[in-house]
Amino acid sequence: QITLKESGPTLVKPTETLKLTCSVSGVSLTTRGVGVGWIRQPPGKALEFVALIYWDDDERYTPSLQTRLAITKDTSRDEVVLTMTNVDPLDTAKYFCTHVNVVTPIPFDVWGPGILVTVSS
Amino acid sequence: EIFLTQSPGTLALSPGDRATLSCWASQSLSGRYLAWYQQKGGQPPTLLIYGGSTRAPGLPDRFNGSGSGTDFTLTINSLDPGDFATYYCLQYEESPRTFGQGTTLEI
Numbered sequence: 001q002i003t004l005k006e007s008g009p010t011l012v013k014p015t016e017t018l019k020l021t022c023s024v025s026g027v028s029l030t031t032r033g034v035g036v037g038w039i040r041q042p043p044g045k046a047l048e049f050v051a052l053i054y055w056d057d058d059e060r061y062t063p064s065l066q067t068r069l070a071i072t073k074d075t076s077r078d079e080v081v082l083t084m085t086n087v088d089p090l091d092t093a094k095y096f097c098t099h100v101n102v103v104t105p106i107p108f109d110v111w112g113p114g115i116l117v118t119v120s121s
Numbered sequence: 122e123i124f125l126t127q128s129p130g131t132l133a134l135s136p137g138d139r140a141t142l143s144c145w146a147s148q149s150l151s152g153r154y155l156a157w158y159q160q161k162g163g164q165p166p167t168l169l170i171y172g173g174s175t176r177a178p179g180l181p182d183r184f185n186g187s188g189s190g191t192d193f194t195l196t197i198n199s200l201d202p203g204d205f206a207t208y209y210c211l212q213y214e215e216s217p218r219t220f221g222q223g224t225t226l227e228i
Contacts (some may be wrong), residue, residue: 037218047158047166047209047220062217063122096165100213107156107213109177111165 002026004036004097004112011118018087018119022080022097022112029075030055033103036073036080040093041114048093051082052100087119123148123212127221135228140197142224144210149190154214157186157195160223161206169208170195202228
């Protein structure tokens with residue numbers, strides 16, 4: 001059974017750097033086809049794709065945020081880390097990490113519970 | 122980037138009714154890489170349909186996905202009180218993956 005869980009700060013100040021960690025269990029991050037993505041949802045608004053990293057270290061980003069994002073994985077710790085620089089109150093959202101397998105290909109099929117991040121001074 | 126437009130924004134129905142939700146893509150999804158999700162409150166979304174029409178394991182057959190090209194539909198027959206939620210479509214044919222803005226199904 002695949003499970004994911006997000007962790008990180010719940011309050012950050014504008015212009016700071018946000019670092020969120022997704023802890024993954026039940027699947028290896030090196031298994032062909034496996035990817036872990038980040039999706040966010042501002043309060044009362046729609047889901048927004050943020051970033052995705054695959055088993056082969058291929059990285060994908062949403063264009064509007066790409067210059068501020070970095071996604072990495074630590075296979076020894078089974079973790080995927082999302083780093084967002086120069087945060088703004090508009091980055092206030094619930095951030096979900098989610099599993100994908102491009103071999104199957106089933107899109108985001110398992111999600112973490114999410115973490116609410118507030119950007120405020 | 123492929124944009125998805127969902128219609129209607131809000132759909133008011135009653136238990137037992139049939140719901141028809143639409144999702145239009147700005148470019149053809151030739152591989153039918155279109156999925157539907159259900160979200161209740163602040164919970165994570167639940168995958169319902171992928172590949173345009175394949176139900177996720179355990180999903181009741183009251184839920185049906187159809188469509189191709191740029192026009193896709195999620196039909197929910199005989200609405201159950203638990204079906205009243207917000208529904209999102211997702212295209213995963215091209216990077217970046219993109220979601221529609223959602224349809225809220227309310228009583």
